[in-house]
Amino acid sequence: MAERDPRREAQFPGIEKRTGKPMTHWFQFMESQVGRKYEEQMETLHDEQGLTRAQANALIMYMKGSTSSRRVDTPADYVKALPEPQRSTAKSILDTIASAFPQLELVIAWNQPMFRQGKRYFFGISAAKNHLLVAPFNSDVLEALEDRLVGLKRNKKTVQVPNDWDVDADLLTEMVKLQLG
DSSP: OOOOOOBGGGGHHHHHHHHSOOHHHHHHHHHTTTTSOHHHHHHIIIIITOOOHHHHHHHHHHHTTOOBSOSOSSHHHHHHTSOTTHHHHHHHHHHHHHHHOTTSEEEEETTEEEEEETTEEEEEEEEOSSEEEEEOSOHHHHHHTGGGOTTSEEOSSOEEEETTOOOOHHHHHHHHHHHHO
């Protein structure tokens, strides 16, 4: 399966096609946006100029010097960049899922480690300053496991776990198992 091209420039042909204007026009236009907040630039490009949100983001970020939407290349790179104890906890979470479900592929998607099969995502993690988020991507799964989430903060489709969480392998595997059916 071909991965989406993470380079910001990959959006440029679509911008030209959508607007009928060459990128030189858009680079000049962006010079008039210097000093405006990101949200204001997004609003102008999306709402007023007709770019998609992805195109607007790519143009804004390119003009700020970011040439790729990809922050890390591999799940290992993602984990390696985390401080302790997040690093150890994240590695243990990923190892638990990988061991229990070898048929799932561990990839980077949305700049974070995700397990998928084909195009369907089953589980991911992301790091915040004070916690890790585990994401089974399914609120029904979290609802079914509500009694096992005591002491953890449940969001709509994610669960916050402490950076030094004593990893509950049974809970994690059950999250994925419920989705696999």
